[in-house]
Amino acid sequence: MLVRSAxxxxxxxxxxxxxxxxxxxxxxxxxxxxxxxxxxxTPDHLALAESVAAGFxxxxxxxxxxxxxxxxxxxxxxAQRLRARAARLYWRAHRHAMTALELRNPxxxxxxxxxxxxxxxxxxxxPDQIGLAYWAAAxxxxxxxxxxxxxDVVADLPLAVRLASLAWASDPTYGKGxxxxxMGSFEASRPGGNLRQAAAYFDQAIEAGHGGNAGVYAARxxxxxxxxxxxxxxxxxxxxxxxxxxxxxxxxxxxxxxxxQWLLDTADDRF
Numbered sequence: 001m002l003v004r005s006a007x008x009x010x011x012x013x014x015x016x017x018x019x020x021x022x023x024x025x026x027x028x029x030x031x032x033x034x035x036x037x038x039x040x041x042t043p044d045h046l047a048l049a050e051s052v053a054a055g056f057x058x059x060x061x062x063x064x065x066x067x068x069x070x071x072x073x074x075x076x077x078x079a080q081r082l083r084a085r086a087a088r089l090y091w092r093a094h095r096h097a098m099t100a101l102e103l104r105n106p107x108x109x110x111x112x113x114x115x116x117x118x119x120x121x122x123x124x125x126x127p128d129q130i131g132l133a134y135w136a137a138a139x140x141x142x143x144x145x146x147x148x149x150x151x152d153v154v155a156d157l158p159l160a161v162r163l164a165s166l167a168w169a170s171d172p173t174y175g176k177g178x179x180x181x182x183m184g185s186f187e188a189s190r191p192g193g194n195l196r197q198a199a200a201y202f203d204q205a206i207e208a209g210h211g212g213n214a215g216v217y218a219a220r221x222x223x224x225x226x227x228x229x230x231x232x233x234x235x236x237x238x239x240x241x242x243x244x245x246x247x248x249x250x251x252x253x254x255x256x257x258x259x260x261q262w263l264l265d266t267a268d269d270r271f
Contacts, residue, residue: 024251025059025062025063028055028059028063029059031055032052032055032056032059035048035051035052035055036052036096039052039096043099043100043103044100044103044104045100046100046104046128046129046132049096049097049099049100049132050097050100050131050132050135052093052096053093053094053096053097053132053135053136053139054093054131054135055093056089056090056092056093056096056139057089057090057093057135057138057139057142058252058255059089060085060086060089060090060093060139060142061086061142061255062255064082064083064085064086064089065082065083065086065142065146066255066258066259066262067082068080068082068083068086069262070262073269083146084146086142086146087143087146087147090139090140090142090143090146091139091143093135093139094136094139094140094143097132097133097135097136097139098136100132101129101132101133101136104126104129105129109159112159112162112163113159115162123166124166124169124170125166125167125169125170125171126170127170127171130167130170130171130174130179131174131175133163133164133166133167134164134167134174134175134178134179134182136163137160137161137163137164137167137182138164138178138182140156140159140160140163141157141160141161141164141182141185141186144156144157144160145189157186157190158190160186161186161190164179164182164183164186165183167179168180168183172204172208173208176208176209176210176212176213177204177205177206177207177208177209177213177216178205178213178215178216179205180201180202180204180205180208180216181201181202181205181213181215181216181219181220183201184198184199184200184201184202184205184219184220184223184224185198185219185223187201188223188224188227189223195224195228198223198224199220199224202216202219202220202223202224205219206220211244212244212248212253213244213248213252213253214240214241214242214244214245214248214252214253214256214257214260215241215252215253215255215256217237217238217240217241217244217260218237218238218241218256218259218260218263220237221233221234221237221238221241221260221263222263225237226270229271231267231270231271234263234267234270234271235264235267238260238261238263238264239260239264241256241257241260242257242260242261242264245257245260
């Protein structure tokens with residue numbers, strides 16, 4: 001009872017409103033380790049599993065993978081080490097989320113592999129599991145993107161896309177557009193992906209975010225404008241991300257503010 005009470009308390013903690021990125025980084029390691037320890041004793045606690053998966057994914061993205069991107073031009077070996085660490089953290093996040101999902105849906109992985117829905121044709125991800133499915137898919141996709149030299153890992157991309165699709169079908173507006181943005185990123189990066197469909201997902205993500213989600217604009221700039229060689233659109237989207245992050249101060253937008261500014265500062269390297 002005490003452990004579950006601690007799990008409830010930890011799951012209720014939220015750093016989203018913190019706009020000091022340094023403070024958030026310094027607090028994250030202790031919070032993640034404590035939460036992970038409690039989760040191992042309560043693996044079926046959906047809210048805590050979602051919180052832990054989100055925490056590890058966000059930490060890996062904001063503080064490890066991004067640092068690798070910024071370091072690469074000066075020290076390629078250091079960047080490689082950082083990306084290897086980020087991949088391990090993404091996988092850790094993914095396993096926590098998938099463990100909780102599989103406890104509630106024992107046929108989930110088998111169904112993802114076969115293309116069928118776990119609970120039958122009309123099955124949808126239950127509302128209390130949409131966040132878990134989102135973070136499981138997002139961390140899975142990030143892990144795959146950093147493991148391109150491993151065909152066995154890359155082969156799982158359709159499964160990650162399928163999981164995100166199931167969550168999106170249940171709630172396409174989840175996370176103020178985060179889930180629709182993930183669908184757009186998957187569509188733009190997967191082999192044979194439809195760029196028009198990817199753009200439609202990003203449009204939906206922008207609408208769902210009600211103008212308050214800077215990450216959607218940054219993702220569209222990186223996934224669509226940059227590969228197309230459209231520098232005008234690339235820079236315009238990033239400036240929109242900067243404007244949104246200035247007017248909607250929270251941790252996610254602060255992370256995207258730093259990335260958007262770095263992308264603008266290094267635009268000459270991409271065009």
